[in-house]
Every structure is written in C-alpha cells, then in structure tokens.
Amino acid sequence: MENKLILVEGIPGAGKTTTARKIKEKLLAEGKKAVLYEEGMSHPADMSWNAYLSEEEYNNFLSKCLEMWESSEKTVSKEELKRIVERQVRREDNHIILAYTKLEFPEGCYWNLVGEVAAKEICDGRRSLEEFTEIHLKRWKRFGEEALLDDTVYIFECAFLQNHIFELLGVYEKSDEEILIHLTNLLNTVKSLNPRIVYIEPTDVEKVIMKAADERRAPNESRKDWIDEIADWISNNNYGRKHGLKGKEGVFAFCKERLRIDKVMIKNLGIPVTLISRD
Template sequence: MKSKLILVEGLPGSGKSTTARLIHDILIENGVNAELYMEGNLDHPADYEGVAYFTVEEFESLLARSGGLGNTFQDRVLVKNGRYLLPYIKIKTELGDKFSEDLLAEICQKDIYELPLELNIQVIAESWAGFAEKAETENKVYVFECCFIQNPVTVGMVKYGAPVEVSIKYVKKLGDAVKYLDPLLVYVKQEDIERSFRKAVGERPEDWLKGFIHYYTSQGYGAEKGLSGLDGTIEVLKARQQLEYKILEQLTMPVSILDNTKFNLESHRESLRKVIMGENAIEGNMQ
C-alpha cells in the first residue's frame, strides 16, 4: 500500500483503540509489514510519553540532587538540539522503589506536556519530523492511535485554553512533518458523545475518571467556562469534537470518518478493510 502511516483519532469511548488494533490486524493479514503504537506507549517513535525536558543547566542540577540515580539518568538521557530528554516513567517502572516518589513528582513537573505551549509544539514537531525521516526509508506501515490530533488539542485547548487557530496550526505542523509518508487518517465518531463517554467511564477505574475530570475542568477551557464534574467534562469533550472537526476540514491528507455509534465488529472491520486497502473511495473525506 502507498501510505506508511495510518493515524486513528476520536474521542474517549469512540472505539479508536479497537479500530487501531483492527487496522493493524488487517494489514498483517494482507502481508503488510505493520507496527502498532497505542496511546501511552513509552517507546512511541514520534511522540513523547513519560519524558521530561531539561536545559543543560537544569539537568546538571538534577544530577547533583539525584544521589545514586545520577548515573542512571546520565546514561538514559537523550540529547537533541541542546535539549535533555529523560524517559523518567520508563526508569521509574524499571527501578520501582529505588526511584523515590518525591523525585518522581519533581521530574513530572518537567514533563514535555507540562511545557509552555509554544515550546511543547516545537519539541513535539521536531520529534515527528525525525520519525518521518527515518520511516520514509523503511518498508513498514506505522499505525498510531490518537497522538496526532488528541495530544495537540488536549494540551492546546484543554490545558491552556488556547485559541482554536493555535490547535489547528499545531496539528497541521505535525501533518507537514509526515506528509512524505502519505498518511491516512481514520476518525472514529460517536453521534451521542455523552452516552459513549459514560459507557467508557463504567469500564475504567475510578482513579482514571477522577484524573480525567480534574484535567478537563480545572484548567484551560474547562476552567474558563466554569465547568466541573462529569457533566462539565462532557461539555469540554463536545467542544473538543467541534474543534477536531474543524481540524479535519483543513488537513491535506485523506481523512476517513467512520460512524461507530452502532458498533458491529464485522461491519466495522469490513469498512476499515475497504478504506485502508483502497477498495473504495475514502468515506467522509473532508478534503
């Protein structure tokens, strides 16, 4: 197939995780060398998950305060364009109690997705460009779940309450970075956002919901609108979907919007197969 990158997007509870896995399975069944990266993958080749950003001075200060972990941090840090990028969640997972909670909390504040928005955009866009340069030479199709639109919109609109144009420009910047991979975007939608999200809430841990509500209502767009609780979170999600639709309209890559409201595994799989294997026109193309 022509595309080397398939992007799967949609709101929480829309079915994007299932969709991403189905796409990967379809590619493998058709003899395509494919690699799937789900949300939260600490080894994501384009995005950053659980990675902290430091200047050289900040990193040297961290080493001086890290005791026996200093050598580990120095061995594991990645230096790009004078930036020191530390995969702290991977290190914490590997070391357990040897990595103190106090030190973890301190480093968390330097997470790439806690950076000021303009710096976050710069760091993430550079990473996507580096990924694209490598992927262009490979005989492989990458499938990414939710980091292309979701992360820019979440940090831009939800976290910082940035103007719509800022989030649109952020996503288009990532799109420009990967354009030579001939990307295809599959957007999974639900007609009833409230119903699908409440269903997702019932399937996930309570701590996840508490963290989600806090993130969506205590800052940025939610705080500006005075929203709170589960109902307020759903209102933010509705606004987020409207922004994502605007983004889809402005992308130059092929976009397929699949309505997953009445989910049927076999029919959904068949729709995906036709889209990604090029057997029919892209459904819901918003070019």
C-alpha cells in the first residue's frame, strides 16, 4: 500500500515548507491526488495556531468583527467579511476550530480582536496536557478514518514531531519515553494510512537557523523578527526558564535538543523514514 500520509519534519528553518510543496508537485505530476496542509492552516488533525472555541465564543468573536466593520473603511462588504472568517473555520464535536492567523482581514483594526481567540488555543500551555492529548487523539483518529474514504495522499508539514515535541518538551518538560508514548498513540490512530516521515536533517543547526532568520526578517518595526519571536517563546516556556535559555544562543540550544529527540523518535517509532541531509 502506498503512503497516504506523509509527515514532513525538521527543526525550524530546515526547509519543511519547500520540501512539502515539492512532494505535492511530484505527486500531482504523477497523476495522483495530493493535499498539503502547511503550518497554521485550517487543519484536519493538528491544533497549532488554531483556536478551540465553543459555538457561543465563536459567535461572539464574529459579532465583534461585524460591529467593527461599521466603523471601518468598508473596503469589503459585511457579507464578504463574514466569509473571510468562515473560510478559516472547521466545525467538530460542537466546537469551532478557527485558524486565526490565516484570517485575511482587509484592515488592520480587526487584529485587535484576534488576541481574544488566540487565548483559546490548546497549545503553549493554555490548556492542560490532558486536554491537549485528548483533543489531538480525537482529531487524528477522525482524520484517519475519513482519509481512508478516498485516494488522496495527505501531506502534513510539522504537525507531528515539531508541534508535539515543542509542546511536550517546552511546556510540559516530558521525558523521551513520555514523548515516544504520546507520538506512538497518535500514529496508531492513522496506521491504516501507512504514514511515512520525510525528515530534513541539518548538518549545522546554527547555520540553518541563522539562514532562516536572515530570510524571515520582519517587514517593518511594528513586528519582531522571526528569530526574536522564537527566542521569546523559548525563554518564556518552562524548559527555557529551567535551563536559562535566552536569545539566539537559547534558540540554538533548544533546537539541538529538539534534533536529538527527533532522532530518538525516528529510531523508535517503527514507521518508514526518508532522511534528507541539508548542509
């Protein structure tokens, strides 16, 4: 059986997005159906950069957006504004999953409301580990069952190793053994899809990160550069505080630990892995 689920993984800046897009292009060129879910998109299994809202919480957010439209420049109609929000919505188990970072608001004023839904994520320690685990297992299981109904090949970028290890290591400070159990449980829900990991392994962690940092500079001074945002996240999570990780050196140290754990997981998860070395 062919791989119906391809998990593209690697440390930040390794080239996951580029690789995932090339895999999709290759599959399409071969006449196959392929769908790629990049980081932050409305996702059928992952929850990173997605808010987990009750129907009431979502309706309240949408109402505030429509109220703000009244005093906006009205560059789009009220109906189009509602469609902009609805395009980033998934409805599951009486909850709304909103990919809030992908909202293409016509004017910057609407972003004042985004913090409210960002606080409803289940990542970054905003929910308990039990909720984080339970919601993901439920979503991965549903995805695995639904993906069997067609002949599409699904490609996930960073939704398996990166997003889960970031959380389990950075926020909850879990051991290798505990992380392996968590990831094994996730894989068991999609085993019927014959998943394969495509892993991009850097020969020089610091070089890869600094190259990504140079490419991802903020367009203006109103935002922090990518490397500074990553450094802030690492220095403020439980693992970073415990080990005194700060600045670029903290990012290097955290990503080297990530790479070590990735290798342990790849060795012990028991699924096919394609390794791509990047210098």
